[in-house]
């Protein structure tokens with residue numbers, strides 16, 4: 001998956017969050033969107049995901065050298081973010097069954113194999129609402145990282161994770177990088193240390209418009 005942003009701008013009411021953003025995300029590479037709190041990292045990530053409409057400019061998606069219609073991009077991506085909710089009424093196993101109806105898993109993993117990889121074996125039949133915050137985050141990350149999608153979008157991926165959870169994240173994202181475009185929105189080094197390219201959102205703030 002390749003994504004081309006051309007003079008992209010987003011505003012909420014009268015406030016421009018970023019503007020005149022021209023940038024190419026290449027397939028098979030990893031990118032970090034960096035900036036202080038409130039600078040617009042999540043806004044850019046959700047705009048790339050098509051969950052948030054841009055206000056000006058264009059986003060073009062290319063998959064295997066063919067243009068992909070923007071309204072079809074959601075099928076090709078997985079996104080995890082603190083503001084996205086899990087279905088709390090499901091057990092872990094039910095959550096995986098539900099999720100994989102829409103997004104199959106990489107490497108044809110079975111539900112139980114994914115539970116093993118998330119190290120959540122003991123919670124197989126536990127309701128998601130009864131998970132700790134770290135377990136919920138591991139589940140969100142497991143679903144995103146192990147969905148068979150060419151585009152992986154990670155917003156603040158280690159929220160609520162302890163040191164062991166952070167190591168788990170780093171290991172599993174590294175194992176599932178190849179051939180994918182990965183974009184991380186973060187200002188914590190251990191979340192994006194594997195990213196070769198950095199996009200500083202403040203370079204596209206209205207005041208510094210080029």
Ligand SMILES: Nc1ncnc2c1ncn2[C@@H]1O[C@H](COP(=O)(O)OP(=O)(O)OP(=O)(O)O)[C@@H](O)[C@H]1O
Pocket residue numbers: 012013017035036037038039040041042043044
């Ligand atoms: N739905 C919305 N309506 C109006 N303003 C919004 C909306 N969502 C975000 N904003 C504003 O857009 C700006 C950028 O917010 P955003 O969440 O993208 O920043 P961020 O860099 O991801 O921040 P953080 O590091 O704190 O998560 C903020 O000023 C925020 O108040």
